[in-house]
Amino acid sequence: MGATRTGEVMEAIRAKLASRALATGDRLPSIRQFAAAMAVAPSTVVEAYDRLAAEGLIRSRRGSGFYVTGTGLPPMGLAAAGAPRDQAVDPFWVSRQSLDADPAALKPGCGWLPAGWMPHAALRRGFRALARADDSTLADYGPTRGSLVLRRLLAGRFAGEGLDIGPDQLLLVTSGTQAIDLICRFLLRPGDTVLVDDPCYFNFQALLRAHQVRILGVAYTRSGPDLDALAAVLRAERPRLYITNSALHNPTGATPSAQTVHRLLTMAAAHDLTIVEDDIFADFEPEPSPRLAVLDGLHRVVRIGSFSKTLSASIRCGYIAARADWIEGLVDLQLATGFGGPSPVATEVIAGVLSGGSYRKHMDELRQRLTRARRDTARRLEPLGIQPWLMPRGGFYLWCQLPAGQDSTDIARAALAAEVVLAPGNVFSVSGTASSFLRFNVAQAVDPRVYEVLARVMAAAG
Amino acid sequence: MGATRTGEVMEAIRAKLASRALATGDRLPSIRQFAAAMAVAPSTVVEAYDRLAAEGLIRSRRGSGFYVTGTGLPPMGLAAAGAPRDQAVDPFWVSRQSLDADPAALKPGCGWLPAGWMPHAALRRGFRALARADDSTLADYGPTRGSLVLRRLLAGRFAGEGLDIGPDQLLLVTSGTQAIDLICRFLLRPGDTVLVDDPCYFNFQALLRAHQVRILGVAYTRSGPDLDALAAVLRAERPRLYITNSALHNPTGATPSAQTVHRLLTMAAAHDLTIVEDDIFADFEPEPSPRLAVLDGLHRVVRIGSFSKTLSASIRCGYIAARADWIEGLVDLQLATGFGGPSPVATEVIAGVLSGGSYRKHMDELRQRLTRARRDTARRLEPLGIQPWLMPRGGFYLWCQLPAGQDSTDIARAALAAEVVLAPGNVFSVSGTASSFLRFNVAQAVDPRVYEVLARVMAAAG
Numbered sequence: 004m005g006a007t008r009t010g011e012v013m014e015a016i017r018a019k020l021a022s023r024a025l026a027t028g029d030r031l032p033s034i035r036q037f038a039a040a041m042a043v044a045p046s047t048v049v050e051a052y053d054r055l056a057a058e059g060l061i062r063s064r065r066g067s068g069f070y071v072t073g074t075g076l077p078p079m080g081l082a083a084a085g086a087p088r089d090q091a092v093d094p095f096w097v098s099r100q101s102l103d104a105d106p107a108a109l110k111p112g113c114g115w116l117p118a119g120w121m122p123h124a125a126l127r128r129g130f131r132a133l134a135r136a137d138d139s140t141l142a143d144y145g146p147t148r149g150s151l152v153l154r155r156l157l158a159g160r161f162a163g164e165g166l167d168i169g170p171d172q173l174l175l176v177t178s179g180t181q182a183i184d185l186i187c188r189f190l191l192r193p194g195d196t197v198l199v200d201d202p203c204y205f206n207f208q209a210l211l212r213a214h215q216v217r218i219l220g221v222a223y224t225r226s227g228p229d230l231d232a233l234a235a236v237l238r239a240e241r242p243r244l245y246i247t248n249s250a251l252h253n254p255t256g257a258t259p260s261a262q263t264v265h266r267l268l269t270m271a272a273a274h275d276l277t278i279v280e281d282d283i284f285a286d287f288e289p290e291p292s293p294r295l296a297v298l299d300g301l302h303r304v305v306r307i308g309s310f311s312k313t314l315s316a317s318i319r320c321g322y323i324a325a326r327a328d329w330i331e332g333l334v335d336l337q338l339a340t341g342f343g344g345p346s347p348v349a350t351e352v353i354a355g356v357l358s359g360g361s362y363r364k365h366m367d368e369l370r371q372r373l374t375r376a377r378r379d380t381a382r383r384l385e386p387l388g389i390q391p392w393l394m395p396r397g398g399f400y401l402w403c404q405l406p407a408g409q410d411s412t413d414i415a416r417a418a419l420a421a422e423v424v425l426a427p428g429n430v431f432s433v434s435g436t437a438s439s440f441l442r443f444n445v446a447q448a449v450d451p452r453v454y455e456v457l458a459r460v461m462a463a464a465g
Numbered sequence: 466m467g468a469t470r471t472g473e474v475m476e477a478i479r480a481k482l483a484s485r486a487l488a489t490g491d492r493l494p495s496i497r498q499f500a501a502a503m504a505v506a507p508s509t510v511v512e513a514y515d516r517l518a519a520e521g522l523i524r525s526r527r528g529s530g531f532y533v534t535g536t537g538l539p540p541m542g543l544a545a546a547g548a549p550r551d552q553a554v555d556p557f558w559v560s561r562q563s564l565d566a567d568p569a570a571l572k573p574g575c576g577w578l579p580a581g582w583m584p585h586a587a588l589r590r591g592f593r594a595l596a597r598a599d600d601s602t603l604a605d606y607g608p609t610r611g612s613l614v615l616r617r618l619l620a621g622r623f624a625g626e627g628l629d630i631g632p633d634q635l636l637l638v639t640s641g642t643q644a645i646d647l648i649c650r651f652l653l654r655p656g657d658t659v660l661v662d663d664p665c666y667f668n669f670q671a672l673l674r675a676h677q678v679r680i681l682g683v684a685y686t687r688s689g690p691d692l693d694a695l696a697a698v699l700r701a702e703r704p705r706l707y708i709t710n711s712a713l714h715n716p717t718g719a720t721p722s723a724q725t726v727h728r729l730l731t732m733a734a735a736h737d738l739t740i741v742e743d744d745i746f747a748d749f750e751p752e753p754s755p756r757l758a759v760l761d762g763l764h765r766v767v768r769i770g771s772f773s774k775t776l777s778a779s780i781r782c783g784y785i786a787a788r789a790d791w792i793e794g795l796v797d798l799q800l801a802t803g804f805g806g807p808s809p810v811a812t813e814v815i816a817g818v819l820s821g822g823s824y825r826k827h828m829d830e831l832r833q834r835l836t837r838a839r840r841d842t843a844r845r846l847e848p849l850g851i852q853p854w855l856m857p858r859g860g861f862y863l864w865c866q867l868p869a870g871q872d873s874t875d876i877a878r879a880a881l882a883a884e885v886v887l888a889p890g891n892v893f894s895v896s897g898t899a900s901s902f903l904r905f906n907v908a909q910a911v912d913p914r915v916y917e918v919l920a921r922v923m924a925a926a927g
Contacts, residue, residue: 007617010631017633017789102609121604127596130603130810134592141592143584144778147564158472169472171479177639177781194653209801213650316606319639319781319808325477333663338560339671344643346781348592367578368818428694 008043012051015041020060020071026135031061031069058098058367086400093430094209100424109456111448112415112441114204114253115316116134116399120446122356122365126315127255129352140351144343147334149322150350151176156320156357166297166306166324174330176337177345178321179283179309181207183246185333186279186305187214190217191243198245200228202402202431204253204281204439206254207246220433221245225393229288230266245278247272249294250285254431254442255402256395261293275303282308286366287373287397301325310353311452313366320349374447381456386462389441401443409461411441417460423453470505474513477503482522482533493523530644543744555892556671562886571918573910574888574903576666576715577778578861582834582908584827587775591814602813606805609796611637611784612812618819619784628759628768628786636792638799639807641745641771641783642668645708647795648741648767648785649676650802653705660698660707662690664864664893666715666743669708682895683707685714687855689721689916692728699736707733707740711756712747716893716904717864718857723755730761737765744770748828749835749859755773763787772815775828782811835861838907845916849923851903863905871923873903879922885915 019025031037034052035245038045052069055061060067074406081417101113115392121375148154154170161168176182191197193215201220219236222229228247251258259267271278280295285308297305301324323333337344354360379445380401381391388406395401405411411427418425428437481487491500493558496514500507514531517523563855579731595602610616616632623630623735638644655677663682673680684691690709698704713720721729733740742757747770758768763786771783785795799806800864818824842863843853850868857863867873873889880887890902 007620007631008622010633014631014633017793036715095797095800098804099609102606102805115606116604118600118604121598121600123603126603130592130596134589134596138583138585139590140779141585142578142580142779143779144564144577144773147561169476171472178803178805180730180802184802205803206801209797213798213801256735285606311606315604315810316805317602317809319602319811331479333673335557336675337676338557339668340562340642341640342560342668343564343640343778346808346811347779348777349781349810 008047009050009054010098012037012041012043012048013055016051016055017357025071026058031071033068054349065074071246083279090152092232093397093458094205094212097205097424097426097430098209100419104370104424105422108422108424109447109450110424110452111443111453112424113444113445113447115312116369116446120369121315122361124320125365126352126358128359129355131298132355133348133351138436140347143347145175145347145350146337147344148173149344150347150354153320153350153354153357154322156262156354157324159203160357161297161324164291164294164297166294166300167406168301168324169327172301172324174323174325174333174337175350176217176323177319177341177387178311179281179307180210180321182307182309182321182323183279184210184213184283185305185336185340186325187211187216187244189329189333189336190277191216191349195244196240196242197235198242198276199433200247200252201252201433202428203246203433204248205426205430207435211246216243218433221229223255223257225255225257227252227257227263228267230263230270233267234270237270241274242276243274247278249280249282249283249296250288250292251395251398251400253284254428254440255392255427256398257393258292258396264293264295264298264454268295268304270301273464276455278304280304280306283312284398286313287399289370297326305329313369314353314356314362316350317350320353370397372395373445376449380443380445380448383448384443387454387457389457391423392440399444399446401445403441403443405439405441405461406465407439410438410464412438413459413464414441414460417463418456421456421460425457466748470509471512471516474499474503474510476516478517478523487533493533512520524826534583535795536903543621544839556667556674559667559886559888559892560671560887562881566886567615567884570884570886571909571912571915572886573905573915574886575652575906575909576888577774577906577910578831581832583777584823586651586828587821588780588814589824590821591817593815594760594817595810598813602809604651605809607637607807607809607812609725609800609806610792611806612809612816613818615782615785615812615816618816619786622819623786626753626764627760628756630763630786633788634763634786634792636785636787636795636799637806637812637884638783638785639781639803640773641743641769642672644769644771644783644785645669645741645743646672646675647798647802648769648787649673649678650708651791651795651798652739653678655707658702658704660695660738662709662714663895664716664890664899665708665895666710667892670895673708678705681894685717685719685911686716687719689714689719690729692725694731695729696732699732704738705737707738709740709757710743710746710795711740711742711758712750712754713860713862715746716888716890716902717854718753718864720750720754720858721853726755726757726760730757731765735763740766742766742768744768745774746860748775749832749861751832751859758786767791775831776818776824779816780811782807782815786806799900828885832859835859835907838911839863842905842907842910845910846905849916851919854902862907863907865903865905868927869901870902871926875898875926876903876919876922879925880918883918883922 034048155171200223202392221233296304306324389403391401398442415425417429426442428440496510500510616635658679662685683695758766768786851865853863877887877889888904890899
């Protein structure tokens with residue numbers, strides 16, 4: 004047991020190093036302090052620090068404590084491939100902090116709803132039903148395209164939007180991110196050019212860096228991508244792919260206008276540009292906006308989505324809707340890289356919730372709750388001089404501008420020390436032009452401590 | 466509804482085309498026959514065939530029926546990247562047939578146990594417990610490395626083998642295949658050389674083709690990889706990686722000898738070769754054999770595994786055990802390409818079964834049952850002149866040689882028409898030198914129809 008506790012302490016320090024919560028030259032928590040925090044004997048912390056020192060990760064200064072050397076943990080693979088970036092601007096920064104945060108930490112920068120807002124009664128019903136399911140559902144691999152029942156349900160929902168496809172144009176996958184990853188592996192070669200919005204969801208950048216493609220940003224306006232900027236990029240470059248949100252843009256919350264959607268598709272056709280439309284927030288819309296996939300009919304638009312934001316991020320299930328021949332190739336690719344699609348257990352629960360009749364009511368309630376939360380959050384940010392760039396029609400994000408002179412990366416670093424995880428604008432911006440912005444998740448910005456910490460760190464910085 | 470049924474019929478034909486069950490020039494099922502098989506009106510099949518004909522995939526011959534044109538479904542992505550291969554030898558062939566097989570089909574070529582052999586009572590208990598779990602388990606993303614509880618359980622099991630690592634050297638992922646895929650993305654560049662066993666698990670080849678690396682096979686002997694052949698390859702080439710099974714080799718069932726394991730590690734060190742040891746069948750061993758990861762201590766060996774073969778293929782959960790600094794990089798890569806690790810729902814159920822005390826008893830019973838099944842299957846194959854290359858110490862595979870003059874690819878094609886899915890040797894062999902072998906799954910070779918069909922197709926071929 005002793006070895007395992009030492010390992011846990013070492014792991015905790017490594018996690019702080021990897022997530023940049025402890026940077027080169029920083030002093031580690033004192034032995035006594037960390038022993039109390041980890042609920043272990045001080046001798047365990049001593050052993051852990053000694054072993055880390057033996058690895059060269061930290062160094063002891065007599066009478067002063069332990070310090071991060073900055074050697075060791077050489078970035079391998081992904082990190083090594085890209086240029087060194089400001090540690091706070093790293094696309095992994097918000098992910099790591101949010102996903103590995105202490106339960107007591109506040110996460111107004113994270114990208115999901117609190118567990119208490121999700122339809123847990125329906126999920127529990129789903130698991131009780133699973134306990135009564137047949138052996139095959141509990142133990143067998145699923146079919147290569149994923150549950151036909153769920154694919155039919157999705158096709159039925161799309162038909163309601165005016166997109167008429169068969170289940171053969173759907174592939175179930177493990178998550179929205181994995182959906183885009185598969186599409187990138189299917190369509191892209193290293194060195195290809197890919198367009199994203201500026202700002203955009205930070206994990207698009209992390210993903211595209213893993214594919215070693217050239218990433219160009221297109222400025223995002225209050226009515227969608229800046230089409231003049233897009234036209235210029237299409238004339239000057241030969242991008243293979245454009246990845247964007249529909250419906251409710253992450254992080255701005257804007258909805259592309261009908262004219263923008265239509266003109267964008269025309270331009271895409273003229274330049275043989277494939278578009279990936281990430282529909283992950285679509286169900287938060289009060290009513291459906293014109294959608295790229297619907298207008299295009301899945302000829303050059305690929306629609307992806309998942310249930311992580313509306314049902315559960317714990318039950319991993321997403322989908323790709325595309326041309327049938329591309330779906331065939333994507334099935335093979337998913338087979339090769341993951342052997343089989345998403346868990347039949349997952350698709351069974353999701354299908355059950357979607358067909359059980361409670362989903363619509365759940366989303367109605369969520370939308371109302373979020374409308375109030377967006378208003379409340381904007382109201383509470385106002386005294387701090389923090390203003391939403393626009394008030395979205397739906398969803399849980401507010402893309403907010405700080406008062407002049409404040410840098411959101413500095414603000415976020417300082418807030419992290421107070422266990423508040425913020426999302427600084429530049430993690431979303433390929434061009435690094437969002438240093439005065441923060442993205443707020445209104446469902447995770449309820450606790451007054453969020454605003455107390457913000458006020459304090461802004462005062463200290465200003 | 467009509468459109469959806471037509472879509473289903475079209476999907477069924479596309480699936481047959483994609484899985485090579487219908488090849489160029491083949492005649493499609495008659496309208497009446499297929500309408501009966503799909504339980505739809507003949508007019509629905511007519512509409513489906515017409516739409517497929519409009520796409521150019523099939524053509525109508527007056528008075529004769531519909532035929533596959535061989536145009537359309539141009540291979541994209543993955544398939545386009547490699548050289549055209551004999552359709553029956555395609556690494557996807559066995560996967561697709563097995564995963565998408567009719568429930569009435571027999572699958573003695575597939576790579577998993579029947580659902581009825583898995584510990585469904587424990588799994589059901591796990592789902593009932595999940596229904597009572599807290600909201601966070603049901604709805605939140607998991608931590609970036611995956612459940613600490615499950616990682617500790619795994620570290621504890623490894624410690625029992627003599628491999629002493631902390632949970633910080635473990636990363637939970639969605640499956641064994643995804644584990645290897647992540648490692649390949651982390652370590653490899655297109656054009657790198659990777660070694661596999663010959664024969665080896667066919668999906669290793671599909672996966673490596675997706676990475677566009679050069680694949681070289683090393684002959685596999687009854688005591689592990691042919692070390693003289695390996696030495697020659699290491700001298701002549703500069704392979705970056707070697708992927709192999711430990712414990713019980715897929716497909717041969719052989720166990721590497723202690724001398725082979727030790728010498729292999731020495732050679733790997735001399736040539737800076739990283740080894741991925743796939744432990745997915747390890748728990749089927751009667752007692753643990755010397756293991757690469759254990760002798761090496763995870764310096765240049767990466768151990769991967771999953772619970773798909775022992776607990777459930779439906780609940781997707783695997784792991785990577787490696788150097789701590791590589792784990793850090795792999796966490797980032799998994800974040801970028803899948804956002805977060807495996808489903809906390811999945812890890813909760815798996816951890817519950819592993820710590821519930823029933824796992825050991827389940828594996829004891831499985832091992833006994835499989836010992837009998839290996840003997841029974843060998844006995845029933847004998848009159849057909851089919852002989853195991855060796856009798857494995859454990860597991861569910863028999864790697865069997867056909868009588869002289871029989872080609873297993875032809876046998877497998879003919880058997881498929883009779884709805885028996887076999888695994889022909891050449892899907893496992895990079896060098897294509899296993900045309901007289903079949904891999905049998907003894908747990909899926911119980912039905913007498915397997916042997917009847919085998920006898921019939923062998924008689925017709927011989």
